[in-house]
Amino acid sequence: MENILVIEESNGWRNLLSTALSSLYKVTYWPNGVDITTRLKQDNIDAIILDLQFQQEEPFALLKRLKSEVPNTPIVVTSEVEKAELVVRAVKEGAFEFITKPYSEERIKLVLEKALETRSLRNEIDYLRRKQDVIYSFDRIIAESQAMKKVIATLRKFSETDGTILVTGETGTGKSFLSGAIHFNSTRQKKPFIKINCTNIPEALLESELFGHERGAFTGANKTRIGRFEQASGGSAFLDEIGEMSPDLQAKLLRVLDEKSFERLGGNRTIDCDLRIITATNRRLEEQVAAGKFREDFYYRINVLTVHLPSLRERKACIEPLANYLLKKSCRSLRKNIHGLSAEVIDRFRDYSWPGNIRQLANTIERAVILEETDIIREENVSLVQPIAPPLSEERSSPTQQLPPSTMQPLHEHEKELILKSLEKNLWIQKDAAKQLEISPRALNYKIKKLGITHHRWRKNS
Structure with missing residues (x-):
């Protein structure tokens, strides 16, 4: 239930707002003998109704202060005075809407509903969420093999619950896409779906990215920033490659799973967050x-509802329809007219x-469409890359024993090959190559x- 702070001195208007809103929201009032800054720190306020007193010397002072303290919280301004210049000034100072008294219960409920909806949408924009070009329908997922049909049947059931989900499978099997399908077929489908x-x-930034931070929490934190979990409130958060998360951060995430609450970095106010967490990994946890x-303890907490995605070689029946689908997609993107595969x-x-x-x-088909x-x-x-043998281990013979003297290469050339x-x-993908070579990503990058190895997909100076 969202928290609404009402800043209104009139008992009559307080009573009207209680009647209109108490069954829908948790409503609290100010002034109540507590400083406004202290009041804002006591709860995570989702929206504010502020009655402006234009007889005061500086009627917009409180509105400015509120926007400074809680910049992401929508503020609905009410007033008995209706002058165009005052309405314009209120909006410029950050008011979401200006309502002139007297107003009806239905009017304030409608405006508040729009304010909360806009706040949710703004959280998604902050995350740079673009309009989905993917249709997350279980009925349209290509599942010709029995293994994949079983997976889809399981995901349908999982999407109807609110439990934590762990999706496992090799790299490239579609864990991210199917996690989206879970969200967009659940009761949370109209709320944000945030991918992390x-x-x-970087490990040093991941905690701030997830939980957000307060102004002054660390060097460079010049303003309050909400985290991904707060952006996902009411919806779902997808944590990809959960196996790479450090044990310290796992412990903090454990609390989010158990209590649905957390604090921003540098803050002491507990933020309640209603969200569903979906995790994925290609590792054997x-x-x-x-x-x-x-x-x-974290493993058992995320391993509530688990589904393993089969590799493509385990779903041979899906290869041809998948290839045809990806061909059409590449042709649309590259604006080419190719009818099929030989x-x-x-x-x-x-x-x-x-x-x-x-x-x-998908990459193989895109290359073929271009050519x-x-x-x-x-x-x-x-062009299909031939699978290579695993990297040499101590138990296997050395390179000098495997190569005849006439084919011996300098060590650096063999290493490069x-x-x-x-x-x-x-x-x-350097991370996956490093894992196969049994060296750290940093060592491989060095x-x-x-x-002097380069590739056109890599960012410069990476």
């Missing part, structure tokens, strides 16, 4: 728990192991720079 990739945000890299291409797709799963299939000059994708324009093969197999 735990590997894309059981092994990480056993190795002490993942908190056991029989030889379909056969190659079915026989290939697809280590990069659907993401690799193709006829109205059908031919085999000559399809091995890194290139691993990058190609992992679609040039070697890439040292060996």
Whole structure:
């Protein structure tokens, strides 16, 4: 239930507002003998109704102060005075709406409802949420194989509940998309769906990104910023690559799961947050728990409703319809008129192991569409990276034992070749290549720079 703060001295108008709003919201009043700053810190206020007293020397002083203290909270201004210049001034100072007294119960309820809806939408805009071009309908998900049909049936049931969900599967199997399908087929579908990739945000910044921070919480924090969990209030938060989160942050997230509350960095006010959390990982969390890299209590807390997505090689029946769908999508994007895939291409797709799963299939088709000059994708324009052997381990023979003397390479050339093969197999995603090579991403990045390896998808100076 949203918290509404009413700043109104008249008992008559307080009574009207109580009658109109108390069944829908938690309504509190000020003045009540407490300083307004202290009052704002006591609860997380979702909206404010402010009665302006124009007989005061500076009637807009309180409105300015409120916008400074809680800049993201909508303020509905009421007044017995209706002058155009005053209305314009109130809006310029940050008022969401200006209502002239007397007003009806229905009028104030309608305006307040719009103010809260706008606040929710603004949270999504802050997250840079763009209009979805994906239709999250379970009925339109390609699921020809029995394994995938079972997954979709499970997700339908999960979407009807409000429990925490853990989605597992290899890289590129569609964990992010299907997490969106869960949200947009749930009772929270009209509320925000916020995605957070735990590997894309530096560890030092991830806590602030999730929980937000108060002004002055750290160097450079020159204003209050709401976090992703607060943006997702009422909806769902999707935590991708949860296996990369540090144990310390896992402990703080455990409280969010248990109590649905948290504090911003540098703040002491508890913020209640009604949201559903969906997590995903391509790691084996059981092994990480056993190795002490993942908190056991956190693992059991997120492992309430679990679904494992099959790899593309485990759903062969889905390959052809998926390829045709991705072909149409690429043709729309690249504005090309290609009608289909040749029989030889379909056969190659079915026989290939697809280590990069659907993401690799999409990239392969996009490349073929760019190269193709006829109205059908031919085999000559399809490039499939051959899977490479796992990296050498201590138990396996050394490079000098495997290579005949006549084919011996300098060490740096052999190292470069091995890194290139691993990058190609992992679609040039350095994090995944580092995992396969059993070295840290930082070490791989150093070697890439040292060996002069580049790729057009990488940002400069990365």
